[in-house]
Amino acid sequence: MTVLLRGGTVLDGTGAPPRRADVLVAAGRIAAVGPALAPPAGCAVEDVSGWEVLPGFVDTHAHDDLALLDTQACVPKLRQGVTTVVVGNCGHGCAPTTPGSGLGELFAPVLGGDRTDLAFDSVRAYVDTIAAAPRTLNAAVLAAHGALRAAATGPTVRAATAREVDAMCGQLGDAMEAGAAGLSLGLLYAPGNAADRTELEALAGVVAAHEGVLAVHVRNEGDHVLAAIDEATSLGAATGCAIHVSHLKVTGPRNAGSMPRILERLDAHRAAGVDVTADVYPYHAGSTTTSTLLPAWALREGMTSVRGAVRDPSSRRRLVADLSRPWNEPGQENMLLAIGPSRVLLAGFSRPSNTEHEGLALAEVAAERGQEPYACLVDLLAEEGGSLTAVLFHTDPEGVRQALAWPHSMVGSDGLPHLRGYVHPRLYGTFVRVLTEYAGAGGPLSRTEAVHKMSGASARRFGLHGRGTIETGSVADLVVLDPAALEDRATFAEPRRHPGGVESVVVGGETVWRRGQDLPDRRGTYVPARSGAAPS
Structure with missing residues (x-):
């Protein structure tokens, strides 16, 4: 595919200032960048005036x-x-x-x-x-x-x-x-x-x-x-x-x-x-597995240990007690206690009776179940086979x-x-x-x-040579944005919302996503770091 992106503002990824320029893409790479480029025969021309052309x-x-x-x-x-x-x-x-x-x-x-x-x-x-x-x-x-x-x-x-x-x-x-x-x-x-x-x-x-x-x-x-x-x-x-x-x-x-x-x-x-x-x-806020909230002894044999810790009555009591106190062991920190159960949102439920808890704070779930929060988390892990994820406001x-x-x-x-x-x-x-x-x-x-x-x-x-910039010879991985419409719509209340203002995405010279169109192209590739990472 040969295409000329005409009239956009190019931020080329090198740290150079933005500039008005055309970008010519041919054979999967950037063939030319400059003002008023002449399209070669058979080249498609896309007017991107008023938009930004950035490296993917x-x-x-x-x-x-x-x-x-x-x-x-x-x-x-x-x-x-x-x-x-x-x-x-x-x-x-x-x-x-x-x-x-x-x-x-x-x-x-x-x-x-x-x-x-x-x-x-x-x-x-x-x-x-x-x-x-x-x-x-x-x-x-x-x-x-x-x-x-x-x-x-x-x-x-x-x-x-x-x-x-x-x-x-x-x-x-x-x-x-x-x-x-x-x-x-x-x-x-x-x-x-x-x-x-x-x-x-x-x-x-x-x-x-x-x-x-x-x-x-x-x-x-x-x-x-x-x-x-x-x-x-x-x-x-x-x-x-x-x-x-x-x-x-x-x-x-x-x-x-x-x-x-x-x-x-x-x-x-x-x-x-x-x-x-x-x-x-x-x-x-970050996100990780709930296993990171557990003390080291509950993880000695991986998930087998976690399941044992949350299901065995004696180990369960020990685990609830540990989650309720500071840890003094070197290199360990009770993050759940430090930030509190109201700042931990739970996710990853598979048991039908628990799916209503998706995205709720541990404190909320515990209140609904009539439990103390630390005991509630341990019981939820027992019900879910030891595995949940969490969003932590930390x-x-x-x-x-x-x-x-x-x-x-x-x-x-x-x-x-x-x-x-x-x-x-x-x-x-x-x-x-x-x-x-x-x-x-x-x-x-x-x-x-x-x-x-x-x-x-x-x-x-990361040693990904020929990528990350809009320069002649670089792989044509590009994103076209409308800066006036650019909007992050994903929130903690509604996280599965795509942003506004992303007009198109090009991978390896092929448009793989365009606003309002479902494009089937699959042009991604494994990128070997052949000579490692250059000194920063």
Whole structure:
């Protein structure tokens, strides 16, 4: 397809100022950018005067691992202008999967699918599957530490042996050879939270050898966040590995106002030579599985332990008592107690009698059931097989603004792509929300900065060469916006609302979505990070 987008305002993703220019697309790439371009013979011409032409957005923190196998599950991303997702985040991933690892059951609620029978014996096998699947979005892949670990050690949360660490490093090396952009750690989550320093340095060394990036969900995002950031960046200092802090934030009411100190610490690490960046989602609430609200002892054998803890009478009493008190164990924090049950919205119910609780606060559900909130959560988990998701209002809005304004931050949705039930509005609104709430008048970013963070900077960080910019020779992943109509419509009350003002989305030179039309093209592809992430 050859098409000339005529008369739009181009923000090219490089950080350059907006300019009025035509954009010529041919053979899936940007053939020319400039004023008054002459259309070649047979070229379609689209008048985009008054609109903006931007690079397709790169969602640096996605959990669309299984959603990529279902084109409908990716529509919320596409309709806000996302053309590439980076999956495998927070140590959660589809591969490698081994029988008895418990991986599918543990991670499926996060990865956008109903399947728990995952069957990918390597990251390479997963990559081959998504490369062959018809879909609209491009995908870049991080190897997931939790998956590597579960394959090597089984479902038990414990220190790995030297042989098991070698097995993880071997799987990771193969993943990097298959084009993985790097490795993600979920140091807050089981089983990744059991990794010791030797294991983490060995894995970081493999990433560094392949010039990839180590994306880290740090071990603590609340009272001990500075120590957790120091732990992550020290892996970069020790191995030379590029570090990327996942969903940069600080949680808990008593930590409100701490973001300037966090950014100062990150800047100090950069000044000391550590290549560290971060991604941010533009909301003061996050979303995750309820297992992250439980004490470590309830997760020692993965979901088997959770089910036992919520169903056994003695363990149930212990769990309710633990959820009702502060935790003094190193690296653990009772987030549910810190923010309170009125600031936790529940989702992911499968039992018909519980579906009426979708999107309600734990405090509301407990009142309806005539229970104390902590006992109510434990009972709900028992009824639901141990698995629910939650939206947590755990950080302060000003901290979000400050994190987005940090020169080395990017944007990631962290959305959980479920086709049914309540979801966090970031699944539908993240990228348009950045442009409407955080860029321009009164916002911490200029429009140029915002677009750069969501496209060129992100593609460069994850080694996605030839993407993220509107330059001659770049892959033609584009989004056309009507700035006058641009509106983030997804709210916590009504999260499944697509934004207004997104006129069309182009992936690989083909229009895959246009307002008012249902287009069947499936032009997404697997994007290998062939030479890793460039220094930021």
